[in-house]
Amino acid sequence: MEKLNNLLVYEWTSWRGYLISYLAGAHCAAEWDDDWEVLDAACGPDIRAVLFHHRLSNAALFPRQRPAFERKLARRGIKVLNAGRADMRKRTLHTMLENAGLRSARAAREGPVDQFLFVKTDLNYGGEAERALPADLQPLFSAPADCPIRGWDDYRLLRRDEVNPAWWDNPHLVIENFIAHDDTIYRIYGCGDALVCIRAHSPDLIKKEMERPGDRWVCIDRRGLAAVADDHEGFPRDMWRQLAGFVARYSFDYFCLDIIHDGARHTIIDLNLTPFYATHPPAADWFTFLRRGLQQVVANPTLAETV
Template sequence: MFVKTDLNYGGKAERGLPAELQPMFSLQPDCPIRDWDDYRLMRRDEIEPEWWDNPHLVIENYIAHNDTLYRVYGCGHALICILAHSKDLIKKEDEHPDDRWVYVDRRQLNADYSVIGEFQTDLWQQLAGFTSCYPLDYFCLDVVHDGEHHTIIDLNLTPYFGEEPSDAQWLAILRRGLHDLTRDRR
């Protein structure tokens, strides 16, 4: 099992809030995990019984197949699907040289997709189901592959990318998706 906080990346961004806002948005004092580097990979029988009921913790199945993860950024109709590489326990998309990405228009997700590069049909089916149930305008998903199936393991409504602005080519597509979204709502 994987035990982590209910805040993205252990609440790193929340620790940067002004002091008067931190109590409302940061980790609570009774949270036994204090930061992203305190996340734990544990057997079910090793987890403290009271942790199961702690509203500040997330306990989930740990799914790992290899050193990859899929990250899906959504902005308007634009979806960028990235096959990222990371050897870390907590896999992050860090613009590794071997990463690959593909653009998909959300309105076309129900099409009959064949394998696009290393992006199998099962991934598109997961995304089509998610976006039809949760029609969010802006989000980021972490998806893992266990060797057979893709599983959405994390949803971030305010995706955090990094300290420095990225020069990734796909960001222009997401910006265009945001522009189209705001234009359609005027």
């Protein structure tokens, strides 16, 4: 499978099986205390862009000199994909959606006592990536040891009157509306102008797209997305509206979104800048579409600028 050899992925424990590993041909391992020389040496004469690919929920401090690295790359004429964007925490996503006038899963403190709510960590996937850091870095990235939820398998589905009142003010937790209707989940991969929307099915409480039979996908570019006015390719109009609103406000170079629904209203519940795919290469035609989109971003830095 042909890969982009002019894109360097500067990654921390996020290469094999991750979607980017099937798109880019060059990568080097990152450590928190790297000096500039490590990244500089990896940027050979063919490299035109670098993607910081660290699966931490907030990787703004990883590596330690990340802002300086981004500035030095820019001075060398090397594009930094998703420059300045490293925060994927759930509270951050809630605020992003609300600022864009989009629906958020953030739960209100007041409401029906019998409404079901989902209590999660602010860190994605229960902070699993953060706990893989060396012990001396834990205070910078991970939740404290007394955080009442310690992992994704400890998420709580509770009625509002069962939620500990102190949890509403705990900065390490998020409390979301429990959104459920059927087993449908929409996953969107974005590479520059290219978007792939997958309608998948997952019976699990925490839904994941797992390439099950019956999944359906459609390729669309940003211009085509803006023109969608009704149900399109069997995907609901409201899903397209939420996606279009997000993409219009936040033009990431490389990203992944998850969207779920309650039967009528669709809500973006996850933003991922380091999406995992599988331990085997993708075979679907949509993968070639994504690769072309990323190729255009690397070749022409003005195609997808962050807002």
